[in-house]
Amino acid sequence: MIPLSGDIPNSKGEIKEANEMTSISRGTSTLKRGFAHMLKNGVVMDVTTVEQALIAEEAGAVSVMVLDKLPSDVRKAGGVARTASIRIIQEIMDNVTIPVMAKCRIGHVYEANVLAETNVDMIDESEVLTPADEYHHIWKWDYTTPFVNGARSLGEALRRVEEGAAMIRTKGEPGTGNVAEAITHIKKVNDELRSIKSIYDSGDKQDLVKMARELKVSYSLVEETAKIGRLPVVNFAAGGIATPADAAYLMSLGCDGIFVGSGIFKAEDAKERARAVVLATTFWEEPDKVKEAQKMIDERQSILGLDVKDLELKMQERGGTV
């Protein structure tokens, strides 16, 4: 069952159609959050070409995310990073059977409209691209297409859910091949969840109201989340994942699945590595399988990686304060 906390009834994205025979609804919370449920325990891979999308599908990815450049190249290129070419997104949609996602800039309503019109299966309002609005995220209840958003803390995650995100990914630092930030953030979210759950269990409503103020979200959403003790939507890990062991570790911290960006197609053994990351994500509880997966990759071919301390641009900070 999917808790529907923060649900806005009769939002613009919800469409009802009726004829004399049947009545149907599209874009409901159940359909949008349910879509994310179907990805659980899977790996979503960043791709820039049809060829990479086909490799991802063959390796067992549950979805592909189409970008113009892989995050590490976005970092190198500098300048403004925008949504990918519609032509390439379309071409990938025509060639793989798994769902296709694409990224739009934070707050860029019309990039989102274009992606929704292109009929991608999910839109990622992503900090990897240059934010278009420093003060607002997209009001995602307006869309029939589901959205995924990044978050570094419980407050950030719940604010995105309140705006209509159907899925969350805890942010790492994209394009670094360094998993440290992803680990820090999922642990932080877990700690915060434990803390509101214990307040809920103690029955102290006043303290829970105080938490809602601190998290800058509505009381009802905080209460619902505290009650179930987890995010009310599917939560994947993202940012800096480069090896099977990285993926398995994040799964063990309670993530519902994994996004891999530059980690696969910036490595020299992309095909083997894609397969290995899927294996480790699926069988993360079995040490021998994770070892087998790790054995499939060659560390000398991993993305070199960057120390987060030395970065001039921290993508994770984008959109985090609002």
Place this chain on the structure above:
Amino acid sequence: MTLNIGVLAIQGDVTENFLSVMASLSELGIDGTVSQVKTAEQISKLDGLIIPGGESTMIGQMSLVNGALKTIKEKIGSGMPVFGICAGMILLSKNSKDRVVGDVEQPLLDLLDVKIERNSFGRQKDSFEAEISLEPIGISSFNGVFIRAPSVSEVGKDVQILAKFEEKIVSVKQGNIIATAFHPELTRDTSLHKSFVQMVKDSKP
């Protein structure tokens, strides 16, 4: 006699099916356990299995890797009831084709005598909820949650059609196999899961 029901936990909507079976057992007052299963050994001990929604290509490939697929096939062949939902329905089938991409190479169990059209109703934006009727198993109204759903385009002679939506077949039964293109685990209605649990109970001597 305790029923041992498993949910294939390779990928997809596992927890929700687990909870729906738990609820069904308690509502029916049937003594049973539910577990999330991955390995051939776990599957060999089951009285009934649910193959949940998710990505059928991925679930198929990963169940092939650890030998689970072979055991599932043997168990169903020897009479164990199975409930395939969405991706699970695709995996049970003999033949599957994507509406846009066409023929796809993917491991199938080759047991349910149907042809499947994957992504039959379109992409995610076209996903929908609608009322479905499964008269042959006594469920007159059910909220069907269709997410990038497949449909059945052809059925063999031993296959019973349980439900259609706008002329497309969305639920079938063949002996100990039951399958739906929609997701009962995403609703609070346990009638389909209860019907499956009853099927598992009746299959035990």
